[in-house]
Each structure stands twice: as C-alpha cells, then as structure tokens.
Amino acid sequence: MMRFLLRRLSHALLLVFGVSILAFLFTTLAPGNYFDEMRLNPQIAPETLAALRAQYQLDRPLPLRYASWLNSVLRGQMGFSFAYNSPVAPLLLVRAKNTVLLTITATFLAWIIALPLGVWSAERLGRFPDRVISGSTAVLLVIPDLALALGLLVFAVRTGWFPTGGMASVDFASLSPLQKIRDLAIHMMLPVAALVLSALPLLVRHVRAAVAEVLHAPFLLAAEGHGIPRGTLLVRYVLPAAANPLLSLFGFSIGALLSGSLLIEVVMSWPGLGPFLLEAILARDIYIVIGGVLFSTIFLAAGNFLADMLLYWLDPRIRTESASR
Amino acid sequence: MEPILRVENLVKRYAKRNFVGAPKEFLALDSVSFTLSAGTTLAIAGESGSGKSTLASCIACLEPPTSGNLWFEGNNLATATENDLCKIRPQIQLIFPDPASSLNPRWTILDIIAEPLVVQGKLSRNERMTRAFSLLERVGLSAEIAQRPAAELSGGQRQRLAIARALTLEPKILVLDEALSALDCSVQAQIANLLLELQSSLGMTFLFITHDLTMAAHMADEIAVMSHGKIVEHGPSAKILKTPASEATRQLLAAVPQLSPAPYPAAQR
C-alpha cells in the first residue's frame, strides 16, 4: 500500500515540477513582456525601464530566474505580480478558492446525475429510454460549452430567475449565515448548470458503456443464476466491476471541469481563476499566469491521485499488480 | 534421422516480485534438453504450469531463453541477433489453441493467408493469389469462402485457416500449442488427420504441445513428459505409455478419461 501510494505521489510531484518548467519556459519565451507597453510611452526614460526590468530580474538569464522563482514558491509567494505589485500566492488563493468551489460542486453534481442515468440507460440498452438518453446526450455533446453558457445567460436574463454574474449579492455582508449560503447557491446555479451540462453527455455515455459491458459479463449472469436479487446485483456486483474505467474517468472529469470552469467563469463573470488568468495573460503578468497553470496542475494531479487511491482500494487486481511490479 | 532442432540445457527464469523482500525467481524451464528429428512429431505433455507453453514460445523465438542453446540448422537461436531471428522465425511457426484472437475478424480469409507473403514482398499479386488458393485447398477450406470475413468461420475452420497461414512461408517446424484442445471431438479428428497428411506429404516436423495424452499418443512418434519445468521422461510413444517410469506420467495417464475401460467392442460397430 505505502509503496503504491508513494509511487503515485512521486509521479504527481514529478508532473507538477515538469509543468512548472514548461509553463515558465513558454511564458518567458513568448514575445513581449509586461513593460513593453511602457516602452512605447515617450515620457518614460529607457533608463527607468531598464531599472524596472532589473528590479523584477527580467534581465537575468532564464535558469537563474527559474531558480529564484522556485525559491519564492518555497517561501509561499510564487513570484511577484507586476500589475498588483504584490506576491502572487495570496492573490491566486482568493480566486482559486472560488474556482475550486465551482469545480468540485460541478464534478459532484455531474456524477450524481450521470451514474444513475448511465446505469438506467445501460439496463435498457437499445430500448426507448436508452435511445432518448443517447439522443439527448448526443445533442448536448455537439453544443460548444461557450454556446451553452451564453444560452443559459440569455435564459437568466429573459426570465430574471437567476443572477447573471458574480458570486454574491450587493448586500451579502449584511446577510445571516443561512441567507449567505442561500445567496451563494443561487449565484452558483448558472455556472454550475453550464458546467454540469457540458460534462454530462460524456460521463453518461461512459457510464453506460462501462456498465453495459459488465451487464453481459459471464460472472454477472452467474450471479443472477445464483438468485442474487436485482438491486444487490446492480449496486454490489455491477458498479464495483465497472469501477475501473469509471474511476479513471473521474480523474479525467475533474480536469475537464476545471478547464471548462475557467471558460465559464469568464463568460459568467465568476470571480475565480478564469477572468484573473485572462487578464494576466493579456497584460503579460507572467508570474500570475505561471501560478495559475501550476495551481491547475496541482488540482488535476490531486484529482487523479484521488482516483488512483480509490481504484487501489476497490480493485484487488491492481493491488497484486502493483505488489508484483 | 538427422536432428532438425537440438535443445541443450534450456533455462527460462521469470522474475516474480512479491510485496516485501527481494524479488523471487520463478524457474519456468529447468535445464531442458532434447533433439527433434526432421519429419517426426515430438509431443510435449504435462499439467498446466509445467512449462510446456514457455518451451513453445522459446522455440518459436518469441521469448529469449535465460540460458542454454537452441540449435536450428547451424544457428543458435538463443544467441542469434534480432536480425537473424527475423530470417529464422518464418521457418518455425506457432499455432495457438484457438486462433480467434490472432485472426483479424474483419479481414477476408484470402487476405489473412496472403498477409505473410505481402510482408515478405517476394511474390507478385497474382502469384500470391495462386499460392493462397492452393493453400486453402490444401487445408480443406473451399475456395468459395475465400472472400468471407474470418469472423464467420467455425472453430475448426479457424484452425484450418491458422494452419494455412502458417504454411504460406513453408516452415520446417510447426509448434502446435494445444492446437486441438479447444475443438470439438469430431473436429479434432478432422484437424488431426489434416496435420498427419501434411506431415507425410511435406515431411514437416511437429512439436505437439498438449495436456491430452490420448491425442499425444495418436499423433506423436516420441513423447516427452514435463513437470515443474523439467523433462522427467522422454522416449518413444509406445514405451512411455506402456511402461511409464515417472510419477508425473503415471498421474497424467491415470487422469485420461476413456470412453470404455476395455477396448471398444468391434462387433457392435
């Protein structure tokens, strides 16, 4: 157990480290930097610019800059934002919390809906309910996330039932704790709905395929032949057997929902990482961009790590395999 | 008869790591030696896990042995380079228990037979087709089904197809790894006859790997019995069956199901 856990953990750390190097390379090698716009301004002397660049170490060679950035990561700062004139980490954390809230809620909801729908559909493979589900997931699948989000926004504006942006009402501070939760929930509804709807078709289809495969497995027929009741059969026999592909999909779905979330946040002005990163990219505020990428990677790696742990716990074959490797 | 294959002290070890501690080693082949005469059949019999399938894949050059020598026509397969092996492999062909998984179900039967020739690239398209059709006839598949996909074949037809495909490259040795075990009795007899006929007309050499002593007795000139990676007994079929010397052979013989204890009464046929 410990060995498997440690190996997976080291894989995750290696991934984060690799991504940090790549992110650093790509953002610094991209043409232009934060001070390019100032250079066009005749009122700022070239000497001032050079001093600024020196202050932010933009004139030093790449490996040295990476080393000093790593150092600041270890100190919990993750570099320095030119635009905000402050360390990146605290800026990022505030927004990341909102993104994580959105992503986790959406992941959770999407799975809660996809699991029974997929099982139900698989049990009626080829019959009318299955066709309805397959048809509607196919339709959902071809609608781009952006169109989905815009459609929902239009719907919210027309009906006036949901707030169309932000994550809190103006009078949020004066509300009681219960009302605060209610207010947050109402604000989350639209972005979460957009995310869930975008992830749902893929999840339902995979659950359906995985369960349908198990439903025709000989061991399930054998269990039915031994008189195991239908409910037990579905919950205690089918789902554990289908867990392997589904847990891998779970890890993947976290990543997909996170990247979906960044887009939806921009469209629905949710104060998360999405708009923040976009702004930073446009301004070439590179350390924020790197920090955002790094954070997403960590979140993704954590999700996959969680999926691996669940798989290890549920599938004895993986346990033996990892022990004999 | 001159030997076509000489196996000397063949050893195959697999590393088998456990949860804790140093990796354990699993000895699949423990110093196996024998010679195979050209044009004869040697049956390798044994329980599952006795190492007979490992032996098959070592001889078919699919797995390198850990140590030992495999002499085939002056080449030592155990030390040959990958380049040499590519030239030798066509001459030693392996047939699996049920070739369903090694035949692409969507390919037509003709394509499957012609494929090894396409890979070799020596013959023109027309020559390939002529050869493929003559092989189809040779193994008893009718030319009418040549354009059908392999998925439509029955178990016996699939095994005929696998044999035909193995024959395209004119191999000297056929390694038959439980080639009859997955078949129905009446189909077993058909394929056994086909193999015997091929041997007598083409002078092929068979390594017949099986757990079925009845079939081994019927097909082979010599039988080698394996147990725990070793050959525990090797000799002419009649001798092994009549006076088994080792416990493993006696066990295998005792487990053979027989239609009737006494020879089948001829009068009632």
Added chain:
Amino acid sequence: MASVLEIQNLQVSYRSREIRSRPVLSGVSFDLMPGEILGVLGESGSGKSTLAASVLRLLPPNGYIGGGAVLFEGKNLLQAGYQELRQTRGGRIALIFQEPSLALHPTLRVGEQVRRVLAAHQSSSKKKLAGLTRGIFSRLFTDDADRIARSYPHQLSGGQRQRALIAQAIACNPAVVIADEPTAALDPVTQAEILGIFRSLREDLGLAMIFITHSPALLSGFADRILILYAGQVVEWGPANSVLQSPRHPYTKALFESLPPAPADSGKNRKHMLPVIPGSSSPSSLPRKGCAFEPRCPLKMDVCREFEPPLVKLGETHIVSCFKYQQ
C-alpha cells in the same frame, strides 16, 4: 420414482440482425431423476449451453423461449414470476458455468461471493452466514480453506476457482445442479479431481445433476444416463453403458469412432487417419427439413430428407431418433 425435473418440448430461438429467428433448441424433452447424473453430450452448435441457460431463464436478450415447459417441484418455471424464479435460481437449482476464470466476480473475495449466495436465499445473522460459508469451504478445500475463502479469484489456480464455483452452487443445498462444461478449461489431472468432487457430492448430498460436455470420454463411469444433442434435437438418449458401449444413432456412432484410441491401448497402430464425420454442423449447412444429420449421415435414406425422424424406443429406456430403427 417421480422425476425431480422435467423438460417438455423446449423450443428456444435466437434473433439476430440477419435472420429474424434461428431455432437453437427444437423440441427437447427429457427428465431427471433424484440423485441422477444425466450427461448431456453435444458439440458446438448443438444447443447444449442454451439448454443450461433456458432451464433457469438466463438466456441472452436476443434469445427467447418459443414453447415447452420446465417442470420443477410441481411448477412450470417458464411461467414463474420474478421472485419465485429468483428463489429457485441458486436455491433449488444451481448453475455452474464454464470458464471458472470468467464466472467469478473479479473484485470480490470468493468467500464473500459464496456468502452472498447464502444471503440471497435465507435471512440469517451475519455470524451464522459466516459459519455456513466456512463449512462449505472446508468441505471443498481440505487444507487452507480459510485462506482460499479470503482470496480473490485471480489469486487462485484454475482448479481452485472451479471449486469456488461449486461452493457457490451447493451453498443452499439445491435439488439440482446444472454444470455447463465445468472441466473444459482444466488440465486432465485437475479435471479428474473435479469429477471426483461431483461424484462425492452426489453421494453426500443426494443432488441430481445435469452434466453438459462435448467430450464423450468424460461421461464414461460418471453419468447414469446420457442424452446426445445434435443441432438442437435429442438424437439419442439412454443409460450410459448402453449409449457408450452400443451407440445406435449414426451420429453417435460416427462421433465415437472419430476419437483416437486410448493411450493404454497399445495394440492400435498410431498416426493413422481417424474416421471423421464429413462436413460440419454449422447453422448454414443444416437442412431446412427432414433429419438435421441427414447431409452428413453415412446411412441416409430418401425418407430422411423429407420427414423428421421419429423417436424409436429400443428396449426399456434407450431412445433413438432415426428412421433406421423404425419397425
């Protein structure tokens, strides 16, 4: 003596995309006596696995039972409701599928799989179920029964998995066990062991058994009666000795003759051509009417092509479906 299970005129077909309906069993009838081992012998395409599945109505979605009756303990299982059927499955009639590596759930301990079969048929305390499970395992595994009960299928050998399947089948003391090619995937030594277990179970528990196989030799000295299936029809049925020693149907005769001689039978010359049955029994080569074996039969007559052969009684219990024996 009254039979424990009776199959009457069972008709089963499969639907497929190309053919609307393909009969797999056409009018199969037989009965099973208490404590009897009935060997069902058939090659692929004979419908023997379909027979096992249809008794408990476990056919794949494209299979349907077109007619007939499965009478068990005074009821027709083909008309039973879900609850009644579920109680019978595993409780009164148990199935042992072929391929022990596929018929066990891959991610559950085998002990747990047996315990769940027990739990499906009786509402006992956890402790009692665990005790019963332990009892069943110690009956089938002489040593380290506990370790095997705690193992997952992939940690067991083929023979051990097959025993675990038997453990599931006998867990609830069924009256009938249907075993579909239970030893086909095993080597001869393990196969002989498993047959020994079946024999002792019949003696100890008095259960009746339908043993389905493609290998005639397995039934010798094991089955009490033998039923020969060809292309979904019973072609011969009778006491094991009578069928094995003096087969009457041309198919049965030809099948037995195509077997290689026993290894101990040293008088026979080796490496000779075996007498084979020409052609195959694939669905596409079956005739539309008349006797299904007619195209391959060495003794065929004109009448065989036109009419279905009658069931002819030879002596008390030996039945054969062939015009040759019609008076």
